[in-house]
Amino acid sequence: MRHFSEAPLLGLSSSETVTVKAKPHWQGHRDRLRTKLIERGADALEDYELLETLLFAFIPRRDVKPVAKALIARFGALSAILAARPAELTRVAGVGETVAAYLKATAEIGARASRETLQARTVISSWSALQAYVKQQLQHEGREQFRVLFLDRKNQLIADEIMGHGTVDHAPVYPREIARRALELQASSLILVHNHPSGDPTPSRADIDMTREIMDALDALDITVHDHLIAARSGVLSFRSQGLL
Structure with missing residues (x-):
């Protein structure tokens, strides 16, 4: 159900009102979680919260907390999620081929970064x-x-x-x-x-x-x-x- 608030605006009579759509609850949650990450660092986030911040970019207009928690429940760990095959990822509710592809790209970025670190050393x-x-x-x-x-x-x-x-x-x-x-x-x-x-x-x-x-x-x-x-x-x-x- 969508919630609306009614309030008089400047220049309108007390009998005149406009309808203003309330901000979705998940949007405020996203703002708070991003602030937490920026101000306190990624280490301050739980595994599912870190996964949520990643999913924000992939799933822009819905609550992703259930998706993040479902992924962790299915695979058990962040490393297992990133190592999973796309076909396995898409079995989780809320994860389509696009999200699976982005997760695999994220995993590959991490792998290449680790390889670069290794290549720079003996x-x-x-x-x-x-x-x-x-x-x-x-x-x-x-x-x-x-x-x-x-x-x-x-x-x-x-x-x-x-x-x-x-x-x-x-x-x-x-x-x-x-x-x-x-x-x-x-x-x-x-x-x-x-x-x-x-x-x-x-x-x-x-x-x-x-x-x-x-x-x-x-x-x-x-x-x-x-x-x-x-x-x-x-x-x-x-x-x-x-x-x-």
Whole structure:
């Protein structure tokens, strides 16, 4: 129901009134939330409030709090929302293809910003940045994905490339293809990365054997494998820190 207020205006007799439409309740909420973010910083906002401020731009003329809360209820975390496929996002009431596309664009901006941060540093000495990047890229991936971070002589990132897609528990990996690509990029070293959709980053026997096969293929080319990282929802495991390299 729309609410209207009646009040006499300057120049009108007491018997004359005009009808003024009241501001929608959600518009005042948007103003308050934007002020809170600007004056107190983004850290002062709850997850659903931060998501609301993002949705303000995508859904300009309606209350987006229910949409934000529905997204968090469906996916459980902001990182999972941004990692979700468009088809999964549009199953949430209030999220159409346009909003899903904007959310995916937002996720890609964050990923590229993280990659830029990593490229500006010596990768193997920036463990926290590397771990955050790997976790962001893979922790919510529903299928196993095998990636390789190719590094130059200064151990700075040349490229991050997907070398294998798989099922929920296996991704095919071809050591010769990794070696060929390393030569094409003139990489001096690399870091292997893959995910465990199960949520447990503990390496399997197959993970360990496959890592050894890749290292053997690269030894003859004088290309070093610095580490093999396994990403999962519970964290990122390093083969080197576990004494597996």
